[in-house]
Amino acid sequence: MVFSMNQLTKMEENTVLLPELNLTVPQGEVIAVQSENEYIERLFDLFNHPRDIKEGMITLPEGGFQNIYLFQQDDGLYKRLTVLQMLRFWCRLYRQQTDLDKILNICELHACVSKKTKQLTLSEQYRLQFALAFIQPAEVYIWKDPSMILDLQTKQVLHDVIRLLADEGGAVLILTPTLEEAIRLGNVVYRYSSRGVKLVEQEDAETETGTEGRNGEEAEVTSMQVKLDKISAKMEDKIILFNPLEIDYVEAREGQTFLFVNKEEFASSETIKALEERLLPFGFFRCHRSYLVNLQRVREIIIWSKNSYSLSLDNPSKSTIPLSKANYSKLKELMHL
Template identity: 30%
Template sequence: MASSTAQRDNGQRAAYASVEELLAGEMGASVHIECGRETVDRAARFVHERYQRRRCAFYLATDQGFDRETVRSYLTFFSRIAGGSVTASDAIVHFGLAHIAKTQIKKLSLEQRALINFARMSLFEPEVVFCERPLANITPATRGVVTAWMGAVADAGGILITAGEPLREALLMPGTAYYEEDGRFLPAKTAIGSEPEEPDEAFYAGDEVHVFKVPARMDGATLLFDPREVDFVESVNRQNFASVRGELYPVSMTLDELEAELERFGFFRCHRSYIVNVQKVAKVERFTRSSFNLTLADARETQIPLAKGRAEAMRDRYGWR
C-alpha cells in the first residue's frame, strides 16, 4: 500500500515524496525512474533490502567486471555462485559473446562490458532486476537481445526496476515510469484514454491551402520547421521538444495542439507523451506480450514507446498486420 505521504497526481497515479516511498508504494510492480545518480544509489539500496528474499540481479554503471578475467572465466565464476540451470556457455551464446569469450575484460568496449553484465544477471534467473540506465551503452545492433531478455523477465512475472536518465528510456520499459522533479517523484503519463478526434479543418478549404510550420526556439530565435523534417515530438518533464535530424528543439505548443496540426501530415499520437512521423518509422517491435516500441529509420535507430492502447489503432489506421 502506498505511503500516507504520497499524493494523487491529477486524480490518477500517486506522486511520491522520496524514491523509497515510490518503491514501497509500487512494491511488486515494474517501475522505471528518471533521476540523478544519488537517487539511483538510494533506489538500489532500497531494492536490495526490500527484495532480499527474492532472486535479485543488479547492474549499476560502476559494474565493469574484473579486468584480468576473460569473459568466460568471469561468467563461470558467477555461474558457480548462482548455482542455477543457466550455464556460462548458455549466457555467452545468448548474448552473442562467443567471439570475445577468451578476451580479457579490460580490453572490452563499453558495449561489450554492458553485455557481460546482462549475461551475468541472466545466470541468476532473477525474479527482480535492477538496472541503472540499461540501454546507455547499447547500440542498435545489440539492443534487441537486451530488450528481449528484459521482456522475457517481465513476461515470466519478474519485476524490472530501472533508474537514471533520460525519461525516454524509462518510457520504453514495460511498467510504470516516474520522473524526479524538485525532490518529488511524479508519474509520467503513459496511457491514452480515448481515440483522438479527427480535426475538423480540412487540408484544403476551398481554394485555400492550409500551411503549417512547427515553431521551435533556439538561442532566442524562432525556427520554423517543415513537418516533413520532424521525426517525432516528445513531452519530457512538462516541456515539449521536436526532434529534427537528431537534435531536440523546445516548442511552446501543447501536444494536443501539435497533434491537431500534424495529423494531416502523417503524424500519429503513439503515446501520451509522443507524436511520431509515421514516414520515419522503420519497425514496430513487441517488447513484452503487452508493450511495443517503434524504431525510427534514423542514424541512431531511435526507439520511442507505443502505448498498449494505441498499437491496435495504429495497425487499423495504416493497415499494418
C-alpha cells in the same frame, strides 16, 4: 512489497540534492523511472553506500542490500578471462549451481564463449554483465541506464532478461534518463523530477484524439482544411519558425511540449493535442500519448515483444521513440503493413 523508497531524500548545506522519492517495487513487476542523470547518479551513490541512507527511508527484502543486484555500466570484468571462465568465476563467488548453457542462450553469448573479455565488443561485454543477474542471488534488480550505447541485438537481450527476472518473481527497477527506454522496458513508468514522482500514463486515451464531439468524416474534412506554413517554438527571447516537415517528432513532458529538429529540441507553446491537429495533413502520427512522429522519418518498427514497440527514425540522432500497443495496429493499417 519487496523494495520501497519512503520519503527518500538527500540534502547538503540546505540544498536539495535528491527530491523526496516515494516508490514501491512489487515482486514480479518492472518499474521504470525516467529522471535527470544527476538524480540517477545520486541515487546509485546512495545504493552503493547504504550507510548514508537514513533509517526508514528504504524498505529492503530479507537479507538487506546483499539481496539486491545493482547493474552499472562501469562494472569491471577480468580482462584475461574468457566469457565461460568469467561465468564460472561468478558461480564460485556466489556459490551457485547454475545452468550456464541456458544463460549463454538467453544472453546470446555462445558465439563468443571462448573469447577473452578484453576482446569483446562493448555490447558483448554488457550482455556478459547481464548474465550476472542470473547468477548473483537477489530479489531486487536495479538497473542504471542499461540501454545506453547498446546495439539493437543487445537491447533485445536486455528486454528479454528483464522480463525473465520479473517472471521468476524478481522486483525490477530501471532508472533511465530517456522516456522512450522507460516506456519500452517498464510495465509501469514514472517521471522523477524536482517536483517528485509522477505516473506516466502509457495508453492513449480515446478522448485525446483531438476530434472529440465530431464523427470521423467531419474530423477528416476539418483536418484537411488546415492551412499553415510554419510551426513556432521559443528559444530564449526569440521565436523560431519551422516548416512542419523539418520536425522529426514532438514530445510532451512535464506539462510542456518540445519539437525535435535534427539534434536539437525547442519548447513549443502549443499542446501536443493541438499540434496533432495541425500536423496531421503533413503526415504526422500520434504514436504514443506523449509522442507525435513525422512518418517520413520512420525507418523501422521495432517489435520488442507482443506488448512493446518502438519506432527507429532516420534522423541525425538516430532517435528511437515509443509506439503504444493500441497505435501499433493503427500504424500497420495506415501504412498497409
